[in-house]
Amino acid sequence: MKIATYNVNGVNGRLPVLLRWLHETVPDVACLQELKAPKGKFPEEAIKNAGYEAIWHGQKSWNGVAILSKIGAPVEMRNTLPGNEDDVQSRYIEAMVNGVLIGCLYLPNGNPAPGPKFDYKISWFERLSKHAEALLKSGNPVVLTGDFNVMPTEIDVYKPERWADDALFRPETRLAFKNLVAQGWTDAIRKLYPAETIYTFWDYFRNAYGRNAGLRIDHFLLSPAINKRLIAAGVDRHVRGWEKTSDHGPVWIELAD
């Protein structure tokens, strides 16, 4: 079972890129972030024609998450994180697919930091951690994936000193990620590649992709019940080099059946 995550940076604007990638790599499940489309503007037909059934939670202009599956329709469990009824941002969707509970998330960027946006990021992180703990306690096979907007350690940033004060790399952010993982989750990429330079995002600025000035901010966290099934993981980094592409590359894992 191959599961991918991809921050598409606009599901309609990047639709040709998304479809090309789906056709090329054929993941069983694809978690998407930054749809930047309201409910009615999700390209359901094109996705269906590509062989996928989908659930999504959209929002005008920003955010938005979706789960696509070609191995049976995703059964939606929830489309918000618990803990704040007033939060209207579409950043979480969760579904059961083929016996695996999949949480697809788009954690707030949080810049500029400090400030209200950073406070929102940290509080969203707390809500995610609380929910993640409940998922772990269920004992189910769980995959938490998406754009976490966190570089967990220094090897996940091309120039750590430049990012020290950024919301994606501040000590509070890294600590929140570390504490989340410490609940019992496994960072899939780092389990297979503990020390390699692996990036999932390259800024549009200053030829970042060409210089490989990247960040690793899209992650897969695996629960103990599914951990041992991990057999491969990687980044489709060439997709970042396509025309009209997202600033993220797709990331994927493969699980034994």
Added chain:
DNA sequence: ATGTCAAAATCCTTTTGA
């Protein structure tokens, strides 16, 4: 402070978030 990109409002140029 800068750089790029896409989409929406302020509406064919500027503002915004990333």
